[in-house]
Amino acid sequence: MLTDLLNKHLKVDINKMRKTNFLESQREFELKMISNVNNKNGWKEISVCPLCNFGKYVKEFDKYGIPLVKCEKCELRFQVKIPGDSNAVYQDDNYTVYTKEDSCEHYEYRKERFGRERVQLLERHCGRLAKKKILDVGCGNGYFLSVAKEAGAFCFGSEFSEKLRKFTLKEVVVPVYRESLDNFPEKDFDIITIFDVLEHIESPVSFMSAAAALLKEGGYIIVYTPNFDSFSIKVMKEYSSIIAPAEHLVLFSYEPAKYLGDITGLKVIHMETRGLDIHSILACQDYRGEARNEFLVKWVDELQAMIDVSGAADYMRVIYRKGC
Numbered sequence: 001m002l003t004d005l006l007n008k009h010l011k012v013d014i015n016k017m018r019k020t021n022f023l024e025s026q027r028e029f030e031l032k033m034i035s036n037v038n039n040k041n042g043w044k045e046i047s048v049c050p051l052c053n054f055g056k057y058v059k060e061f062d063k064y065g066i067p068l069v070k071c072e073k074c075e076l077r078f079q080v081k082i083p084g085d086s087n088a089v090y091q092d093d094n095y096t097v098y099t100k101e102d103s104c105e106h107y108e109y110r111k112e113r114f115g116r117e118r119v120q121l122l123e124r125h126c127g128r129l130a131k132k133k134i135l136d137v138g139c140g141n142g143y144f145l146s147v148a149k150e151a152g153a154f155c156f157g158s159e160f161s162e163k164l165r166k167f168t169l170k171e172v173v174v175p176v177y178r179e180s181l182d183n184f185p186e187k188d189f190d191i192i193t194i195f196d197v198l199e200h201i202e203s204p205v206s207f208m209s210a211a212a213a214l215l216k217e218g219g220y221i222i223v224y225t226p227n228f229d230s231f232s233i234k235v236m237k238e239y240s241s242i243i244a245p246a247e248h249l250v251l252f253s254y255e256p257a258k259y260l261g262d263i264t265g266l267k268v269i270h271m272e273t274r275g276l277d278i279h280s281i282l283a284c285q286d287y288r289g290e291a292r293n294e295f296l297v298k299w300v301d302e303l304q305a306m307i308d309v310s311g312a313a314d315y316m317r318v319i320y321r322k323g324c
């Protein structure tokens with residue numbers, strides 16, 4: 001069973017994913033974003049849970065003096081202070097997903113390693129992509145849409161960043177809109193993908209309701225988002241790169257993800273986790289000036305494979321179906 005598990009485990013080339021000392025770079029970036037917010041519109045207080053509106057919560061921990069709390073009803077984790085104007089974060093020149101430094105080689109790696117894996121996951125649970133109408137929300141530089149298009153899907157993207165929108169229009173040659181989901185020019189999608197977006201959203205219920213309204217009856221929504229109930233967050237707490245107060249406003253785990261579906265007419269048909277927990281723990285040891293744990297270094301892939309299938313990895317993938 002272990003051999004089978006390890007054979008199926010897709011390794012990650014961490015050098016293509018992260019800079020050395022990436023936790024230090026992330027800390028500098030986060031502090032800059034926090035300073036932007038302080039200097040522009042300041043912070044907005046959140047007094048009730050953004051998912052279930054319950055008013056009681058308990059603190060998990062602080063990061064940079066900003067508390068992350070757990071709703072006592074639905075278990076969503078959320079920041080009680082969020083940027084008053086998200087432009088202070090997302091319109092900053094430092095906020096880039098694809099830059100000149102992020103080379104073509106890295107784009108190709110992401111496309112081959114993650115774009116293909118995403119298409120395979122979709123085809124396993126939602127059937128062949130050929131002739132399906134797909135919307136990728138927050139499509140970034142379009143590496144997923146590029147693979148989905150090769151699989152024969154009719155692809156659309158949504159993206160706020162003008163730079164990324166132009167890149168995807170030119171490189172992937174698919175329509176990419178800047179309109180929000182509640183004002184979107186296309187509808188009747190078979191599949192909507194929401195990769196690494198939900199955690200940035202202040203009002204996840206209205207966001208998912210708007211996405212569900214664009215979906216055909218029986219259509220699917222696939223969400224990739226951090227899993228708060230993960231091994232690495234248990235070990236690292238506020239040192240985890242997932243805890244990012246200016247950006248990650250809401251953090252899900254399985255129960256709140258299911259709850260989000262229940263109140264927006266979507267049923268969870270599949271949930272799994274994949275992550276970089278062990279690499280993150282090693283990066284945390286570097287950051288804190290500790291020696292890298294040799295056992296973790298030696299067994300990084302094996303340990304990660306086991307964490308992934310146990311549902312305890314630091315990123316989760318949830319597939320919802322509408323009306324079934």
Ligand SMILES: [Zn+2]
Binds near residue numbers: 051053054074075
């Ligand atoms: Zn709640």
